[in-house]
Amino acid sequence: MAIDAFLAKVKDKSAKIGIFGLGYVGIPLAHTIHEAGFPVLGVDIDGQRVAELNAGRSPIKHIPSQVVQGMVDERFEATEDFSRTAECDALLICVPTPLNKYREPDLGAVESTMQAMSPYFREGQLLALESTTWPGTTDEVLKPYVEERGLTIGENFFLCYSPEREDPGNPSFNTQTIPKVIGGDTLACRAAGEAVYGSFIDRIVAVSSTRAAEMVKLVENIHRSVNIGLVNELKKVAHAMDLDIFEVIDAAATKPFGFTAYYPGPGIGGHCIPIDPFYLTWKAREFGLHTRFIELAGEINASMPQYVVDRTVAALNQRGKALSGAKVLCLGIAYKRDVDDMRESPSVFVMEILRDWGADVAYHDTNVPVFPKMREHHFELSSVPLTADSLASYDAVLLLTDHNDVDYDMVRKHAALVIDSRGRLRAAQQADVAKNQATDNIVVA
Numbered sequence: 001m002a003i004d005a006f007l008a009k010v011k012d013k014s015a016k017i018g019i020f021g022l023g024y025v026g027i028p029l030a031h032t033i034h035e036a037g038f039p040v041l042g043v044d045i046d047g048q049r050v051a052e053l054n055a056g057r058s059p060i061k062h063i064p065s066q067v068v069q070g071m072v073d074e075r076f077e078a079t080e081d082f083s084r085t086a087e088c089d090a091l092l093i094c095v096p097t098p099l100n101k102y103r104e105p106d107l108g109a110v111e112s113t114m115q116a117m118s119p120y121f122r123e124g125q126l127l128a129l130e131s132t133t134w135p136g137t138t139d140e141v142l143k144p145y146v147e148e149r150g151l152t153i154g155e156n157f158f159l160c161y162s163p164e165r166e167d168p169g170n171p172s173f174n175t176q177t178i179p180k181v182i183g184g185d186t187l188a189c190r191a192a193g194e195a196v197y198g199s200f201i202d203r204i205v206a207v208s209s210t211r212a213a214e215m216v217k218l219v220e221n222i223h224r225s226v227n228i229g230l231v232n233e234l235k236k237v238a239h240a241m242d243l244d245i246f247e248v249i250d251a252a253a254t255k256p257f258g259f260t261a262y263y264p265g266p267g268i269g270g271h272c273i274p275i276d277p278f279y280l281t282w283k284a285r286e287f288g289l290h291t292r293f294i295e296l297a298g299e300i301n302a303s304m305p306q307y308v309v310d311r312t313v314a315a316l317n318q319r320g321k322a323l324s325g326a327k328v329l330c331l332g333i334a335y336k337r338d339v340d341d342m343r344e345s346p347s348v349f350v351m352e353i354l355r356d357w358g359a360d361v362a363y364h365d366t367n368v369p370v371f372p373k374m375r376e377h378h379f380e381l382s383s384v385p386l387t388a389d390s391l392a393s394y395d396a397v398l399l400l401t402d403h404n405d406v407d408y409d410m411v412r413k414h415a416a417l418v419i420d421s422r423g424r425l426r427a428a429q430q431a432d433v434a435k436n437q438a439t440d441n442i443v444v445a
Helices: 002-011 026-037 049-053 063-072 082-087 108-119 139-145 187-198 210-238 246-254 275-287 294-316 344-357 388-392 408-414 428-435
Strands: 017-020 040-043 076-079 089-095 125-129 157-161 180-184 204-207 327-331 360-364 397-399 417-420 440-445
Touching: 002 157, 002 187, 017 026, 026 040, 040 082, 049 063, 049 076, 063 076, 076 440, 082 108, 089 108, 108 139, 108 157, 125 139, 125 187, 139 157, 139 210, 157 187, 157 210, 180 187, 180 210, 187 204, 187 440, 204 210, 210 246, 210 275, 210 294, 275 294, 294 397, 294 417, 327 344, 344 360, 408 417, 408 428, 428 440
Parallel strands: 017 040, 017 089, 040 076, 089 125, 125 157, 180 204, 327 360, 327 397, 397 417, 417 440
Antiparallel strands: 157 180
């Protein structure tokens, strides 16, 4: 049987694993598989990225170049050549699944990848999609490509869905230690998927179908989106009542049951939380359902960049300064702490509003030395040095992403005005108050 031959190749680690999409998901996945002793082929349409990886250079911060060099030295190669799909025993797709301008799913990258791969499908392969998508994608989009090749899923070809769960910059978990959900098109497909992923990931969580696995990923990120939306709304209410929402959440978090602390910020970013909920709201409409709760959370989270700018305007007005013409420094523009990932970063939306209102915008973020090329956002900017003199030259400093490499004492002491959207300066501000020292240059937004 094909399944027995496949499982034997996985067991003796002679199976070659192909990773399609070498980004924030694909590269850590390739590294984990390589560490487990498998030969790995990385495939990407970006020739520059392929060349960079083959030269032993990492394009993402949390995977050091020496790690990539170690992979290249043995059992890893990157390529643009999709004909090499035929060499691989397992084909893992990790390409972007963004939204289009109408907030609808854009599976263009998945479709183009399947079109490029499918002519080279052969018997005895496993195909697994890791990209986030709506329930039914594996069955409705991927499956036809396999069947058009005359292959029989569950007998001589295996089809699975296993959502990525990467959390860049998280020191407590990595690809190997994060439990992996997997659903197969058939029981044999699931067994093949469990064998592959179980050979390099500590814990496998099998579910009944590819649709169930697709739904798991959406539920995880909708849960976060809704709870972040809740605390972002509560932040606005607390401000109106002259309450510190961070103090309130910290106190509530001391309850040992029934409460999980989520904290507000300038919005939500990354490739999951701002996007994934809308995959389900779109699919739900097919069933005549309107997911109002999910959509409301999305609206609240999307409103936060404007809220931060409004607080900045109010703080500048109190100092007799208009936003138009003001020099504003955005401190931290990656979407989360200590990463270089700019996808859907709320900082960028704040910067665009500031620019549209006539502010002179600059940024500091050592993780992002030069503002990257983005599909919908454009700034010809580079990260500026952070010194006492440079801080003093700005009318306002907006703390948007609280990276750990910033000297916040220097920021607090030398900036004329700090709009703190992360609550990072609260402790120092409270310490100053206890010493009867003025802290009127800090506004927690």
